[in-house]
Amino acid sequence: MIPAELQQLWKEVTSAHPAEETTGSSHSSVDLTTATCVSSAPAKTSLIMNPHASTNGQLSVHTPKRESLPHEEHPHSHPLYGHGVCKWPGCEAVCEDFPSFLKHLNSEHALDDRSTAQCRVQMQVVQQLELQLAKDKERLQAMMTHLHVKSTEPKAAPQPLNLVSSVTLSKSAPEASPQSLPHTPTTPTAPLTPATQGPSVITTTSMHTVGPIRRRYSDKYNVPISSDIAQNQEFYKNAEVRPPFTYASLIRQAILESPEKQLTLNEIYNWFTRMFAYFRRNAATWKNAVRHNLSLHKCFVRVENVKGAVWTVDEVEFQKRRPQKISGNPSLIKNMQSSHAYCTPLNAALQASMAENSIPLYTTASMGNPTLGGLASAMREELNGAVEHANSTESDSSPGRSPVQAVTQCFWKRLACLAAFSNFPMKRASFMQHYRHPVHVKEEPLDPEEAEGPLSLVTTANHSPDFDQDRDYEDEAVNEDME
DNA sequence: CATGGCGTCAACA
């Protein structure tokens, strides 16, 4: 990662999307200035990473300027600082006041590989969002035209679409107290509970070509499979994205979804193909896997039926499958639920458009750049880790956290997912070097599905309910079907 | 490094 490279990237980004209406328009309810990455993207970013700064590496160079301002009174004056926390993507370190933030910024986010990589990621984030915005605007236009709604109006969407999510969010969660909430100093990460990964789906159809990444994050992070599937149903049906659940979980879901709670092998096959585009290919492989799982796991019970044999699920056995490490913290769960509301809309929108637009998001850059991909993953994991932390520090949904922040969190998680998609040849150990926060995820609590009830939130858990996407795209040599 | 979970391949009934 070289400064020059970074600079180049930045140029590309800025040239492609000179202006951004988003940022300026919303001083109202949502504090966009704190939305580090998502909506405030371009404009803010430009402040932060101008070619000059990135070139010499002193990303913090610009900070002095801002430092001269009475930040105590204008905590939002710095795009990287808000609500008492550092808004550097993936950071969220608590900084009681602006001076401490600056100190933090200079010490933790100086020019190094990690920061540079993060900038790069941010650039791509911006670029991607803008591309998406354009697509969505187009789509909206088409939709309105189709519905004969002011079809004459050239600008169907007076307000930036990417704000929609923010707006939505703000509605459901009126702006939380802004900066006034410097979270406890002892809290390394913001009190938010970035939750476990959700089923994020940022995948673009192009992603299915990525190599195998085996982890089934949704499973691992206790994402309720039914929630994920329900939430991303259309996505899974159309994009060849391997669902982030194990075969066992999927089979169980298929069976439980049936009225009789039992299915024949063929019905299970049908469920797979009906629900997931991914399973419309390589049938021999996954069908074999399904059978293998049915036989292997005690939780699947074969029952002779009139019309042959059907498979049912032995919940008790299924529970036994994996030890539940997580001691569910009700508050955390609540937290997750509340944030879920914030993230879902954005998630859905992002998902849909990304999938449909086949935006090669990080597929090229990230994929070719281990650091980037690793970074994203690391960020994701870091966020996961934060959940735990939050779990122990803050019980209620963080009041100081604005919807936008939640969205931001969502976004970064999504980003992380993307990175995961991009078959980057980098292993955890190595990419963790680029991201300092240790990953500590105690997941695997209950089974995803299991968590349906109260736990289901996990899926949507916090801020990125949706996104986790760390799905594996295995086989894939998969080919050309969807392009 | 040992272990366990998972996915895949494959042989066989």
Add this chain to the structure above:
DNA sequence: TGTTGACGCCATG
């Protein structure tokens, strides 16, 4: 269709 074993990958302790 169902069972079983082998093997490899990966995460975790």
